[in-house]
Amino acid sequence: MVERVLVTGARAPAALDIARNLKAAGFEVHMADCVPARIARWSCAPTTVHRHASPVRESARFAADMRCLLDRLAPTAVIPTCEEVFHLVALAEADGWSDRVIAPPMDRLTRLHHKGQFADLCQTLGLPVPDSTTATDADALMMQATRGQVVVKPAWSRFGARTLIGPTPQQLARLSPSPDQPWIVQDGVRGEEVSLYAMAHEGQMSAFSAYRSDWRTRGGAAYVFEPLTGGVLDRLREMASTLASFVGTGQFGCDAIVDATCKPWLIECNPRATSGVHLFGRSAEFGRALLGCGIADPASDDWRNGVMLDSFGVAEALRTRRLSKWRTNRGRSKDIVSAPGDPLPPLGALMDAAGFGLRALASGHGLAEAMTADIEWNGQPLTPALWERP
Known part of the structure; x- marks a missing residue:
């Protein structure tokens, strides 16, 4: 019997290439995400692309969806590819299936x-x-960031979001570090x-x-x-x-x-x-x-x-x-994105980009933030209570 592997974060080009590699190795590949992920859905690499709830916005439904997928597919392994990895690992540790998550x-x-x-x-x-220091209040940030040519960025961030290189005092004054949302000051x-x-x-x-x-x-x-x-x-x-x-x-x-x-x-x-x-x-x-x-x-x-x-x-x-x-x-x-015998993922990627662009406009945030807002993790507690069955 062919072994099944579940690849999550199907929106990412890296996830699609992982699916192609696994298929080349003889595995039956399934993918999943909380967005349409047409880049993967319109590819011939995965057997099926499944939809689950957002782990950020609907934690309990996300947990229920993942449990259902695991019961139906019985995958040999689950390979996270994007920031859903944090939510998956926390859920797996709470439910007792960490041995199946490649993370x-x-x-x-x-x-x-x-x-x-x-x-x-x-x-x-x-x-x-x-050299790097962590600032959890505005005074500490201002003091640490004036020591020379530094880079200032949130401790929890991705894609260079909100990174400041050699920030001015005026830029620093607009930041609000806290114990829950610290900022890092790093020598340039x-x-x-x-x-x-x-x-x-x-x-x-x-x-x-x-x-x-x-x-x-x-x-x-x-x-x-x-x-x-x-x-x-x-x-x-x-x-x-x-x-x-x-x-x-x-x-x-x-x-x-x-x-x-x-x-x-x-x-x-x-x-x-x-x-x-x-x-x-x-x-x-x-x-x-x-x-x-x-x-x-x-x-x-x-x-x-x-x-x-x-x-x-x-x-x-x-x-x-x-x-x-x-x-x-x-x-x-x-x-x-494209591959011999698999011509549609580029069109799917364009459709996905348009969808994320509309999300960015509606939310008032940048495109990069819109692409990860429903799966990212910024240090908030991921306790078993989040995964209670609805």
């Missing part, structure tokens, strides 16, 4: 996700990280931003990739991915291996700054799938590595989010006079 326990997820706790963890593990590091991704099982890496990008949204999210080579790649692999020993089992990605001496400094961590999954080229080896069966190495190809590059990228190329580079990057890279 670290909640206490480790918290340390990885909280930017101040992650910096402290790196210092404990001997990994290079800029000049250099090139790079990213790593790793899959860990029982403290050992089963997959690793690292990339750079000249094409990013204003929030910092990359949409062209160029694999790294050389000494920086080796240093990042060593860092990821050290972090894997803490993670235990699960996916994680880190952003780093490579300074003028080619030394990488870890900036923050995302304990979930990231764009590094695309570098494995939809291989059966990576599909098996996700479940701890063997080791996968990335391919050498450049990859692009064609939907993003052909929209945001064109505007950015015109603004920065990089049309020649845009053509070069587009010509030599492969698309992460």
Whole structure:
């Protein structure tokens, strides 16, 4: 009998590529999300894309929906890909099925996700990280942020949301840190931003990739991915291996700054799938590595989010006079959304983007915030009472 795997966070291109890798490895792949997720629904990779309630807005219904899915599908494993990972892990720990979720326990997820706790963890593990302090009130923030060229950001955030580089006193005065919503003040590091991704099982890496990008949204999210080579790649692999020993089992990605001496400094961590999954080229080896069966190495190809590059990228190329580079990057890279024999996900991605855009307009928030508001976790208690059966 073919083993089933449930991949959550179906809205993400990374989730779709994970589904393609798992299908290549011979698994029956099901996906789930609390939005239409047409990028996955219109793909031939998953057997079915299921809908569940938002874990943020309807916690009890989310729990009921997930219990129903687990009972019906009986998956070998559940692979979270976005910030629903926090809600899933908390629910699994309350219900007793943590062994099926490919993610670290909640206490480790918290340390990885909280930017101040992650910096402290790196210092404990001997990994290079800029000096970082946590501010829980306005006076402390103002005092810490005037010590030099610093970066100020919420402890709980994603996609560079609300990050301030070298903030002015006027910008700092508009912030309201608190014990529940602290802000991090981190020494600025000049250099090139790079990213790593790793899959860990029982403290050992089963997959690793690292990339750079000249094409990013204003929030910092990359949409062209160029694999790294050389000494920086080796240093990042060593860092990821050290972090894997803490993670235990699960996916994680880190952003780093490579300074003028080619030394990488870890900036923050995302304990979930990231764009590094695309570098494995939809291989059966990576599909098996996700479940701890063997080791996968990335391919050498450049990859692009064609939907993003052909929209945001064109505007950015015109603004920065990089049309020649845009053509070069587009010509030599492969698309992460489309695939041979699977032509509809790009259209689904455009429809999804339109839906999130309407949400952003209705809420008055930015597009990045609208894309995660129904699944994100910002440190609020996730107690068993949330999962009481309706």
